[in-house]
Amino acid sequence: MNGFHNPIPSRHFPKDTPPSLSDFKILCSKTTQSKEYPLASSIQSNIPIYTLPPFSSLPPSQISALQDEWHQILLSGPGVFVTKATLPKPTITLTNTIYTSIIASELATAKGDHFSSAGNNSRIWNSFSKHALADPPSFIAYYSSPWLSAISSAWLGPAYRITAQVNLVRPGGAAQVGHRDYHLGFQTAEATAAYPKVTQIATQLLTLQGAVAHSDMPLASGPTRFLPFSQMFEAGYVAYRMPEFQEFFQESFVSVPLEMGDGVWFNPALFHAAGENTTTDVERCANLLQVSSAFGRTMESVDAVPLVEKCWGRLVEMFKEEGWSAEVEALVRALGDGYSFPTNLDRRPPQPGGMAPESEQDVLRRGLRDGLDVKGVLRELETMREESKA
């Protein structure tokens, strides 16, 4: 190989040349123009803010137009947007009482989280499943929200999986350092560097990060800090830990106050960090939604079977009253896995024409159509799961 000159460029980001801070500064100096996002109600600190009308008041074409804007924002715009009054306050208030009891029951074994020691923060990991098991009615009211479904599918397509964690930050709670999120935000710099450039860039298409405000969040309580447009920096997963990039984040981040029930949605590659809670009286609480593409792997596992067991009776009632309403469809998408693979093709061969075998969501839809009771639908899900094993 002596003297061999390979004309093919490296698939990796170079180890000997650090990412360019000046390029990053230029990228992040853009301004969000209101004419680019005509359906937004306002732009605050470069972040488009949307006031959502009742879902059923909009024809599908207008919902699709909103989804186009959101997709564009996440991909090649500021990378973050806010939806006002996304979930009704009574639903949030009821859900908060469930969270409070879950936190109390877990307190004895609290170990803190990856950004803060136990005390200032409370976390509920997998709040999604715990909520469903603790109180199906408020879980159903929450996750049948057609807006959650429309926002998730705008970025990920229809077969997403919702996971959620609650984060409660008390007065005095410290800020996080600027970072990017799952997938590569949970790997070391060395592990990240081993992935090809395009793989690093592509991971942002596999997750939508969101937070639903479960308390009012005035600026002093430290709502999430964002660096708009930073998701487009290709070497961002290499750069975000470097001191000069951290410093620029500290100088340049923006945040907007939120009210209980608002949602904030962002590309996982956007530089961001939770703020410091400098109030004496606000317990800042968010349900952090991490919604995964069918083509990605979730961070937490969600077992659909016990959730369907708890929610099936009410879902059947909703279906009888509403038919295939947006709420029924949103709940089906929240409960079941929308993707048919991995599976066992000996036992579950492709359908005619090479089409995928049924997914969990398909089973739920069939169960509703055929009027299956809870035992019947659970039997179908268990059979599918058994036949999918290697």
Ligand SMILES: [Fe+2]
């Ligand atoms: Fe984060």
